[in-house]
Amino acid sequence: MASAATAKAAPPAAGWQIPIEVKKLPNGLTVAVSEDHTAPTFGMSTAYHIGFRLEPKGRTGFAHLFEHMMFEGTPVSPKGTLTRVIEGGGGVLNGSTRYDYTNYIASAPTSALDAILWLEADRMKQLDFSEKNLKNQQEVVKEEIRVNVKNRPYGLFFWTDLAGKAFDKWENAHDGYGSFEDLDAATLPDVEKFYETYYGPNNAVMALVGDLKPAEVFAKVEKYFGALSSRPVPPPPDVSEGLNTAERKLVQTDLLARVPAIAVGYKMPARGSRDHVPAAVLGDLLLNGEASRLYQGLVKGKELLLQVEGGMNWPLGDAWTFNGPALMVMFALYKPTTTANAVADAIQEEIQKIASAGVPAADLARVKTKMRSDYYSSLELPIYRADAIALAQLLTGSANSVNEVPAKLEAVTAADLRRVATTYLTVANRTVVDRKPAPAPAAAEKK
Template identity: 45%
Template sequence: MATIEQATLDNGLRVLVAPDPSSPVAAVAVLYDVGFRSEPEGSTGFAHLFEHLMFQGSEHLPKGDFGRLIQGNGGVFNGFTRPDATAFFEQVPSSALELALFCEADRMRAPRITEETLANQIDVVKEEIRVNVLNQPYGGFPWLEDLPPLMFRTFANAHNGYGSFEDLDAASLEDVQGFFDAYYAPANAVLSVAGGVDPEQVLLLAERHFGPVAPRAVPERPSFAEPMADGERRHSRVDELAPLPAVALGYRVPDPVGDARRYFATVLLVGLLAGGPASRLFDRLVRRDKIAADVGAIWGGLDSAWYSRDPNYVALIAHYPDEELTETIISAVDAELASIAAGTDAAALAPVLAQAASAHWMALDSKYNLAVQAAFFAQQRGDPQLAFELVDRLTEASALVPEVAASWFRPDRRTVCTLVPGAGS
């Protein structure tokens, strides 16, 4: 099995290298330990807006040069913001590794953000929210404004991470500087490199380009923990654009880091319940009873079970033709959970693990995935090697699946959000 090399620069930046000599690609990810949980009241959406601003220029790279250099040398780049992290990445031909490191280091050291670029990116983010949420049927359901305010009480966990237009408009250059000073210190970041690279060379280049970034104090990460809500909570809203109803059943889940084995068991449980056409809920609701069009799951970290720390949640989601079926669907979920809680042996989980193993290998074949995954595991748990050991950890947690189903996925611990269609059909 491949080994991930690790080092820490004098300024505190952690460096990971996952070499694969057979690959012609270098993937570079920089993960900062700040996400939308850390934005203050009155500044909803700021962490994501700041992600946009990091592409607006830096000391040696006027606006536009970052993209031109990376793409104009055959690479791709992007960034994303999650509850506890903001990720930036490039995937480039190996020969452009140093260029990618230079570009990331330049903006870690000295981003150049002006009134003009701030105003421009506020407009761009509003259009992003319009295209993904406000002008889109089911936009934001249930992760943006349905589940979090019901599942959590504190502003940090409950608020809309895309932000209100009012808060976005209020963002100032002082806020930008303050956020950068507080959270974008080298010691608050992980640099992760994967692919056709030489580890010694990567460490040398990391030292050359990131070494000069001055060390700064790293903020103490506050505890975002909060107690479980008492009893079931329910909420319903009309989506004027949606033609059919949808329901989301949200459940708080074990601490991904502090209670890791139960968390791995939760990931398995969700795979067994709602992971594709062979899952229990798909087989029952879609194939057998024919009362839902589809069933799936979404995590608090959004597109991955591994992109959020505690407190975290998972939501089971179904789209279906008729609101009258809502309670039938909820009862069916309860029945399947009860059946799993009553006893689920290794044989029942083997197919879920087989598919997880294929998905895992496929992800590792993409150096971008590997670099990002290793960075998250390093940041959350100091264990980047988990990127290679995920299937083993999942397998070892198999025996805990019934217990997790019984104790965490209870009706009195869930939040039910329904979306009522407002569009004529």
């Protein structure tokens, strides 16, 4: 049986509360369970504390490559077994890699729980490492890069290139997708070492939400995972960075773009700090939807932009899914009749209005209401609720922190927004990447 006592979520003070029970096995695997008997199904997320920031130097894209390797089967359950079990029962599954974690999510009928837990434990125990499987997934990842980056207008520059310019430490600045050269350089021993280092039970959190009884789930997890051994995990590197002290700029051309684009990034406060949640609210005020300040001011008002989007920790997540240096990102397509400098100045004018005059109470209330609504909506399906709980436990040490978000949003004041705008959204802390359409190639002379 598990050695640690079961920890129950605190009684709800007000509003909707997710019931959560958490238990830690002797081998270090942390399990969180939330009952929801709405339907005879469950959602599940297994999150590992390994992401872009921790992959080996000189091996860009390695964490993402390994995410794919986790679907290549094991010596006793060949490739495709997990997918057939889940999808054959009407469920879904997926995986993703981010700066601070890699997660594997699934949903299925409750009747499939034992089979899925067995399969998940099996791939935590051992994978089918082979040159064939590695080569296959190297090619799959490279094709993903071709589709999402190399052959797409703008090519995710608002993530990879903006971060590369804004951050100083390799862990924060390098391209998490990886270069083809680094992906091809990955060897089977590299893959096996990565797995042994980061994919042990003590480096993972598992959350399950649905038509389940916590005591029964804990017993099943102990049955299937209890014999797995914990593995030594190296101490994480120091990835902290201070705010920038001088503006940084980068100009690029894009062969596939038809109109120019701009990405603006500001280094943000640390997660859990006094300014973390106010910065998230400020991001929504500026960027979330057609009622946002930048849409109303620069798309509708000054008509400099064709579209604008972004936010804190965008586009790879949100304000609740990171645990290291992050940016407030603003991505926009701008009209060819203006310039990136003019757009950056106009954005700064909108920020300065908040820093100088604050935010009317009605505007602040509207933004907080929308953020709470969006947050509850994101938790509606058990698969995504399980993922939120797993990531909360992994990144903050408290699964119950998912229940604390609405109250933290409500506590943000106009003075908080002014302080954050003045401290973080400054020209000195700003990075600007201007992505212009490449000139059309000259037509060949007729003979």
